[in-house]
Amino acid sequence: MTSKKYLLIILVIFLNKSNAQDLSPSAESKLTYFVSLNYGIQMSGIKDEDFIISNYSPLFNIAVGKWMTPYLALQIGYKGFYFYTIADEIKHHYNYFYSEAVINFIEFVDPSRINKNWNLLLHGGPGYFYNHVYGRAGFHLNLGIQNTIQLSDQIHASIDVASIVGWDIYQGDEDILPGITIGVTYFFNNVKEKE
Numbered sequence: 001m002t003s004k005k006y007l008l009i010i011l012v013i014f015l016n017k018s019n020a021q022d023l024s025p026s027a028e029s030k031l032t033y034f035v036s037l038n039y040g041i042q043m044s045g046i047k048d049e050d051f052i053i054s055n056y057s058p059l060f061n062i063a064v065g066k067w068m069t070p071y072l073a074l075q076i077g078y079k080g081f082y083f084y085t086i087a088d089e090i091k092h093h094y095n096y097f098y099s100e101a102v103i104n105f106i107e108f109v110d111p112s113r114i115n116k117n118w119n120l121l122l123h124g125g126p127g128y129f130y131n132h133v134y135g136r137a138g139f140h141l142n143l144g145i146q147n148t149i150q151l152s153d154q155i156h157a158s159i160d161v162a163s164i165v166g167w168d169i170y171q172g173d174e175d176i177l178p179g180i181t182i183g184v185t186y187f188f189n190n191v192k193e194k195e
Contacts, residue, residue, distance in 0.1 A: 036063045036077075038160055038183030044085045044092075044170055046178055057083045057091070059179040061160070065102065070111065073102040075123070079142070083177055085170050090133065092170055098127025098142045117150040129166065140166025148185065156185040 042059040043050055058081075065075025076099045082091040102123040106113070124143040131138070144162025151157055160181045169175035 032067050033188040034065055034067070034073075034075075034185050036061075036065075036075075036158070036183060036185040038062070038158065038181035040160075040179055040181030040183075042083055042177055042179030044083050044175070044177055046176055050086060052086065054089070055084050055086055059181055061162075061181055061183070063100075065100075071104050071108045073104075075100050075102055077142075079127075079164065079179075083170070087171065093132040094130060095132075096127050096129045096140075096142070096164060098125055100125035100142060119148045119150075121146040121148060123162070127164070129164065129169065131169065133170075138166060138168065140164050140169060154187045154189060156187070158183050158185060 038059075038061040040059045040061075041056050043055045043057070045055070059079065060081060061077060061079045063075045063077030065073050065077075067073040076097070079096040079098070080094060082093045084090075085092060100123045102121050105120045105122050107116070107119065122145055124141065126139055127142050129138050129140045130136075142162060142164055144160055146158050146160040146162075148156045148158045160183065161178075162181075163176050163178040165174075165176050167174060169177060
């Protein structure tokens, strides 16, 4: 059984225990710590010639963090595992560890809204990038925008469009690794339930 199948089984078990019928507009004010798992695709570059099938690769992203206020969260995360380029046909293995600030844009603009099941998150921050093909490290930025939909008090689904941006990631000048992922975020409820 592949690791993707194991991940799918774990997510199904997680979702079955999430009390999906117990939605609450004020739920996010009770939820502070979270862990997020995302999977998708990435490519190297954003020029017209970069949009070819051989330039796409899988993208895995995991993050843990805490909402400090209804508008601001801090998180740390990992992205990997490899990317392709149009210059060669090898897998460019890498590890990227990052820290970010997350801004809940919708909550910031309209904190009095009634329906809080949908949020638009802006996130960005620096990270440590190790390119195994080059055999060297660098510091680059991770920038993105994420749509989230609340499925239950503790589970949110998301679509995240983000890019690792920096100098000499793979071609010796300004480089970008854009990607899109879908995933789930599990929130740890810090409020004790009433007996």
